[in-house]
Amino acid sequence: MKKILIANRGEIAVRVNRAAHELGIATVAIFSEADRNALHVRYADEAYCVGPAPAARSYLNIPNIISAAAVSGADAVHPGYGFLAENARFAEICADHGLTFIGPSPEVISRMGDKAAAKRVMQDARVAVTPGTDILESAEEARKAARKLGYPVLFKAAAGGGGKGMREVRTPEDLDHAYATAQAEAEANFKDGRLYLEKLLDRPRHIEVQILGDAFGNVVHVGERDCSVQKPSHQKLIEEAPAPVLSERTRSRLHDMAVAAARTVKYTNAGTLEFLVSGDDVCFMEMNTRIQVEHPVTEMLYGVDLAVEQIRIASGQKLSFKQKDLSPKGHVIECRINAEDAEAGFAPAAGTLGEAVLPAGPGVRVDSHVYAGCVVPPFYDSLLAKIVAHGKTRAEALARMDVALRETIITGVRTTTDICRTIIADERFAAGGVGIEFLPSLLHERVAGIR
Amino acid sequence: MSISWDEALDRVRQIVAVCVEGDAERLRLEEEAFSVEVRRTTRRAASLAAPTEFSSGAGAGVCASSAAASNGAAHALAEPVLLRADFVGIVRFSRPVVAEGSLVNEDRELAYVESLGTRNPVRAAGRGKIVAVHVIDGQPVDYGHPLFAVVYE
Numbered sequence: 001m002k003k004i005l006i007a008n009r010g011e012i013a014v015r016v017n018r019a020a021h022e023l024g025i026a027t028v029a030i031f032s033e034a035d036r037n038a039l040h041v042r043y044a045d046e047a048y049c050v051g052p053a054p055a056a057r058s059y060l061n062i063p064n065i066i067s068a069a070a071v072s073g074a075d076a077v078h079p080g081y082g083f084l085a086e087n088a089r090f091a092e093i094c095a096d097h098g099l100t101f102i103g104p105s106p107e108v109i110s111r112m113g114d115k116a117a118a119k120r121v122m123q124d125a126r127v128a129v130t131p132g133t134d135i136l137e138s139a140e141e142a143r144k145a146a147r148k149l150g151y152p153v154l155f156k157a158a159a160g161g162g163g164k165g166m167r168e169v170r171t172p173e174d175l176d177h178a179y180a181t182a183q184a185e186a187e188a189n190f191k192d193g194r195l196y197l198e199k200l201l202d203r204p205r206h207i208e209v210q211i212l213g214d215a216f217g218n219v220v221h222v223g224e225r226d227c228s229v230q231k232p233s234h235q236k237l238i239e240e241a242p243a244p245v246l247s248e249r250t251r252s253r254l255h256d257m258a259v260a261a262a263r264t265v266k267y268t269n270a271g272t273l274e275f276l277v278s279g280d281d282v283c284f285m286e287m288n289t290r291i292q293v294e295h296p297v298t299e300m301l302y303g304v305d306l307a308v309e310q311i312r313i314a315s316g317q318k319l320s321f322k323q324k325d326l327s328p329k330g331h332v333i334e335c336r337i338n339a340e341d342a343e344a345g346f347a348p349a350a351g352t353l354g355e356a357v358l359p360a361g362p363g364v365r366v367d368s369h370v371y372a373g374c375v376v377p378p379f380y381d382s383l384l385a386k387i388v389a390h391g392k393t394r395a396e397a398l399a400r401m402d403v404a405l406r407e408t409i410i411t412g413v414r415t416t417t418d419i420c421r422t423i424i425a426d427e428r429f430a431a432g433g434v435g436i437e438f439l440p441s442l443l444h445e446r447v448a449g450i451r
Numbered sequence: 452m453s454i455s456w457d458e459a460l461d462r463v464r465q466i467v468a469v470c471v472e473g474d475a476e477r478l479r480l481e482e483e484a485f486s487v488e489v490r491r492t493t494r495r496a497a498s499l500a501a502p503t504e505f506s507s508g509a510g511a512g513v514c515a516s517s518a519a520a521s522n523g524a525a526h527a528l529a530e531p532v533l534l535r536a537d538f539v540g541i542v543r544f545s546r547p548v549v550a551e552g553s554l555v556n557e558d559r560e561l562a563y564v565e566s567l568g569t570r571n572p573v574r575a576a577g578r579g580k581i582v583a584v585h586v587i588d589g590q591p592v593d594y595g596h597p598l599f600a601v602v603y604e
Contacts, residue, residue, distance in 0.1 A: 033595060048539055048593040054456045064594060067539040067566045071591040097567075379456075 001025055001076050001100060001315040005069040006044065007090075008080030009059060011369045011383060012291070013040035016078045019307035028072045030065055032058030034377040039369040046072050053379045059083045062090055066097055076100040076314060082381065085290040086113045086161065102314040104213075104269045104289050111265065112287040114158055116196050122284045125264035127257045130276060130283035132198035139179040142197055146175060149199045155179060157186035158194040161288070162381075163234030165189060168200060201283065203435035204276035206230065207243050208288075209258035210298045212306070213267040214313045220323045221255045222298050222306070226433075229423060231346050232440045237416065238423060239294040240333040241301045243277075244394055244432030250280050261287070270295070270310050278435075293336070293386070296367055300332045300390045331394040333401050335420040337368075337385040337408060339376045342419035342443075350378035354411035359404035363390040363397070376413055384415060394432065398424055422446075531582050531600035534573055536592040540566030542573075544588040549599070553581045561599060564592060579603035 004020045005028040006013045013029060017040060020027045029044030034053035041047040048068035051058030058064075060083055069077060077094050079085040085103065088110035094101040103109065112118045119129050133145045135158055146153045146169060155178055157165025165186030167178035179195065187193035210222040226243035227236045243251065258273040261284075272292050274285040295306045304321065312320060340346040356372045368385035370376070376384065387404050391397030405421045423429050426442060454462075536542065545560045555561060556578045564571045583600035586592060 049595050050539055051594050058594075063567060064539040068593065070567065071539060071541060 001311065003028060003045075003072065003074045004076045004078050004102070004311070005030065005065070005072065005074035005099075006040070006078050006080065007059070007065050007084055008078070008082070009035055009038060009040055009369075009380065011367045011386065012080040012082075012293070014043060014369045015367055016080060016307055017043045019305065019311060020078075022305075023308060023311055025311065028068065028074045030059070030068055032379070034375070034379055037375065039371060039374070048072065053377060055083065055379060059380075062093060066093060066099070069094075069099055070097065074099065076102055076311075078102040078310070079290065081288075081290050081293060082162070086288070088113060100314050102269065102310050104267055104271065108265050108267060109289045112271075112289050115156060115160065115286050116158055118287055119284070121265060122261055122287075125257075125261045127261050127273075127284045128282050130198045130201070130285060133196050135194045135196055136179075139176050142179050142195070143172065143175055145197050146172065149197065152200040154198045154200045155182040155195050156198060157182065157190060157192070158196060159190035159192040160186060161286075163231075165195070166234055201276050201278045201281070203437050204278040204283075205243070205433065205435050206236075206274065206285075207246070207254060207277045208272045208274040208292075209254050210292075210295070210306070211258050211262045211267065211271050211273065212309055212313070212319060213262050213269065213271070214319045215268055215316060216318055217263075217266070218319050218322075219259050219262045219267065220319060220321070220326060221258050222302050222304060222326060223328050224251065224254055225294055225297050227294060228434055228436050229429070229439050230436050232443070233346065234436075235346075236294065236336065237338075237439060238333065238335050238420060239297050240331065240394075240397070241297045242328055242331065246277070246433070247280060250277065250282060254282060257282070257284070269313050270306050293383070294334055296365060296386060296388045297332045297334045300365060300388055301328045301330070302326055303329065330390055330392045331397040332388060332390045333394075333397045333424070334386055334388045335401060335405065335424075336383060336416065337387060337410065337420070338416045339382040339384050339413040340416055341414040342416055343414075346416070348378065348382040349413040349415075350376050351413045352376070353413065355409050356411075357407070357409040358385055359387060359407035361400070361403065361407075363400050364388070364404050365390070370410070384410065384413075398430065529602045531602050532576070533585075533597045534561070534575065534599045534601060536564050536573075536594060536596040536598055538564045538566040538571045539593050540564040540571070540591070542586045542588070542590050542592050542598060545572075548588070549581050549584070551581055551584055555579055555581060555601065562586075562588075573598055575599075575601045575603075577603050 003026040006016045017027045027044040029041045029047040030050045031041045032053050050064040051061045077099050084090040088106040091101040091106040116134050122129050136142045152170045155167040165182050167182040169175050169178045182195055183193040205228040207224050207226050209224045213219040224243050225239050225241045227239045229238035230236050270291050272288045276283045276285055339349045352375050356370050358366045365388040370384045389397050389400040389404055391400055408417050428434055542562050542564050544562045549561050555575045560572045562573045579601045581599050582602050585597040
């Protein structure tokens with residue numbers, strides 16, 4: 001592998017560029033007309049504009065992306081997360097053009113990417129799954145299924161991710177509307193409006209397990225991450241590892257199930273299995289066949305470089321460590337600084353940054369692509385920076401995070417910096433082990449308090 | 452609430468139309484969720500080599516070429532319009548090879564962008580004269596790369 005085309009933008013494009021350069025591999029950036037001055041373009045060895053600002057015509061423009069790889073002489077493609085990262089067809093097209101796709105095989109992507117199919121695979125691997133349905137043909141079928149599962153239930157998009165196409169349904173009266181809106185959202189985001197239903201667990205936590213597999217059949221887990229602090233849209237805001245207040249039995253059960261599932265599908269490269277955990281009850285939710293936004297949490301806790309491992313695995317090398325070499329040290333927490341107005345339902349904010357001062361210090365890592373005066377286009381996700389703090393204990397990690405958030409000065413757009421500070425100062429969060437209902441109810445209390 | 456891209460495009464079209472009709476230099480539209488500013492820069496032929504740049508996002512300047520295309524006839528010296536690559540690929544000149552001063556029309560294929568084995572022809576929008584050639588045969592180009600500047604009759 002000599003030259004990698006990075007089919008993404010923002011902080012993850014910068015992150016992959018860093019890993020490639022560290023391995024002495026040249027990089028090719030792609031960008032839309034809205035990202036001409038973006039950092040990922042400036043850091044790469046070469047850069048190609050692949051289309052106008054809307055993602056459908058640029059970062060999802062497969063012909064132009066593949067052509068950029070051909071023209072530049074790239075021999076591999078790293079898809080990052082989002083955009084084409086879990087598009088099996090794209091992985092296949094890369095292979096057809098002699099490009100190494102840095103991720104799992106197209107077959108595994110399509111099996112695990114279709115959430116209903118993934119669930120069947122997990123059942124075969126004896127992984128506990130959430131009770132739910134196959135693909136639904138109509139709202140009427142959904143109504144019958146919901147009655148059988150028992151309310152509350154959750155609509156999910158078969159091709160979904162990032163909280164898109166998801167709708168909670170608490171009563172039968174809300175079902176038709178939820179079906180229609182979830183379908184429309186899924187269709188708009190994934191060009192695939194197929195939905196299925198799942199039983200909604202009681203105040204579950206979102207805990208996921210990072211796995212890595214190589215082409216020689218070696219599979220390791222790199223521990224879990226607790227991503228329970230989620231916006232009302234189900235998008236993650238704060239992640240940490242190890243998951244606090246979790247029995248060692250459940251923790252190792254999660255790790256074992258993740259490894260078993262990965263072995264069952266002969267998984268290669270980096271992937272994540274997401275679980276809902278309620279007490280000691282564990283339900284598989286979905287598998288993400290890509291690097292995740294929150295991967296730095298794991299990297300800091302275990303002292304590994306997942307992006308480098310991804311590249312090594314894709315180029316046919318063995319994993320650079322074994323399970324026994326991996327042990328977590330201390331505690332890590334990550335806050336996502338998004339261009340969003342937390343006071344207005346996390347409405348995305350676009351604009352030009354005035355100042356952009358990002359924190360530093362012992363145990364603090366920042367993954368970001370922003371700089372003072374840079375433009376935050378309205379077309380893409382609103383992530384500006386990930387602030388990651390490591391400590392010997394959870395309390396130390398939280399204290400460091402608080403300092404880091406205080407040092408974060410971003411002007412020009414509204415950001416999630418303040419809401420993150422509020423969350424880490426909250427005594428329920430400080431106690432550890434909150435469920436996914438925590439942030440929505442905290443926001444609710446704040447609104448009620450203001451009134 | 453943000454507006455959809457289609458809606459945004461409609462607004463841009465409307466504002467460009469108003470700008471052209473009223474012969475305005477600059478027009479700004481601000482709504483709750485959307486703002487756009489259209490500016491027309493009058494250029495002379497000497498500066499035509501400079502590519503017209505889009506600034507990103509809402510508040511984008513609409514480039515001179517669209518205004519010039521509809522307005523050109525009114526000026527003594529028509530403004531050049533840039534033909535740009537719509538595809539990432541390798542630009543190949545068609546025969547006979549055009550050069551500065553070549554007269555062209557909408558039927559003549561000036562070049563094509565070879566992208567993954569497909570041939571994407573580049574043609575002028577009407578009768579005119581090539582006033583600048585921005586690429587050489589066999590050059591890799593990305594989306595929006597300036598290829599030729601044409602002054603239409």
